[in-house]
Amino acid sequence: MKKNIAIIMGGYSSEYQISLKSGNVVYQTLDTSKYDAYRIHIFKDKWVYVDGSDAEFPMDKNDFSVTVNNSKITFDCVFNAIHGSPGEDGFMQAYFKLINLPHTSCDMYQAALTFNKRDCLSTLKPYGIKTAESFFVNLGDAIDEDAIVAKVGLPCFVKANKAGSSFGVTKVHNKEDLQNAINVAFKEDDEIIIESFLDGTEVSVGVITYKGETKVLPITEIVSENDFFDYEAKYLGKSQEITPARLTKEEETKVNKIAKKVYEVLKMKGFSRSEYIFKNGEPHLLEVNTVPGLTLASILPQQAAAAGIPLAELFENAIEASLNPPKEGNCCGNKL
Structure with missing residues (x-):
């Protein structure tokens, strides 16, 4: 018997069009x-x-059902394709947990943690995961530009803490431009993170639960035509995305090991895509995405194709994993 699959898309953030x-x-x-x-x-x-x-x-939020022509439709599983809030920050995951409806993304806590760049990086540092130097600012804080530059140097990146698709991100070359970049970031979030510039090869690493095992997909190298991998580079063709990445065997082994470690330390499940920049031969984590782009041009589908996994199989695997989860304690995805 066929399963009813609800594909949720859209969302509350600037990423809603990409999600659609x-x-x-x-x-x-x-x-x-x-x-x-x-x-x-x-x-x-x-x-x-x-x-x-x-x-x-209209959906009935009591049980996530819909009535069409006097017939009530319920769902066996939700395929989560919402980038940003409320699909990537834990809100939908918590809702589906409450109504006991399986979904394809990670659990509530993992979604909330990874969506908060500052908290995610802070959680992973004790596990030896290297990151850029960072400086945190909240809306309403006094801005000490000298202290920021002393901590992270120039150039640096000013980022909205809880946003994706490079919304609210500015690369700053001069101290005089910091305030404007901070204002841009605050349009997306009331928390920002300012990070040191890492000059090196940037890669994107997809890690998924595939047939019950953690699988690292072929790595993608990001070569942006712009100053960094911004919205234009990601979605308007202003970059090269090279899969597999042009890494040495040693570099590939290092980043694969770290990406798998991040996925398992965080007790993830479903899709993930994490970004790294190599500095002095060592991969430094930028962020973790738990609902990565799934368009034909998106990185994770490119990586799956390079691994010999057709798109239909990639999506079916996610659905079947959510419908048939491993027994408690046998895999990832519970509490951190």
Whole structure:
């Protein structure tokens, strides 16, 4: 019997358009002989099922069901394609936990932790995970530009702490430009992180739970035409994404080991994509994404293809893993 799969997409953040693209790729790719897929748009002002003619039907938030033509539809599993809030920061994960509905992403705590760049990096440092020097600022704090430069140097990156797709990120070359960059970041979040510039090869590493095991996918090297891997570079063709990355065997082994360690230390499950920059031959972690882009041009699908995993199989694996989770204590994904 076919399973009903709710593909949630949209969200509350600046990433909602990218999420809609990811969700539609999942919708178009799932094996229709195994699954009946439903597009569910999640926005602040509405949660709706969108049918093939783009008609909208309101979701019942009591049990995440929808009624169409007097027929109630419930779901066996949720495929999470929301980048940013509320799909990547733990809110949807907590909701689905409360109503006992399986979903394809990591658990609530892991989502909330990894979405908060400052907390995630701080959690991983005791495990020997190298990161850039950082300086934290909250909305309302006095800005001491001299102290910032003394800590992280120039150039540096000013980032919104809880945002994705390079929204709220500025590379700062001069102290005089710090305040403007901070203002840009505060448009996305009330917390920011200012990091030292790491001059080296940037790579993106996909790690997933595949057939019950932690699997590191082929590494992607990021070569941006812009000053850094910003929104244009990510989504408007202003970069080269080279899979497999042009790394030495030693570099590849190091970053694979660290990426797998990060995934397992955090007790992740489902999809993840983490970003690293090599400095003095050592990979330094930038961030962890738990709902990475799933469009045809996105990095994780490229990596899966290089590993010989077709898109339909990648998505089916995530669904089946959520429907048939390992017994308690046998795998990742519970409490940290």
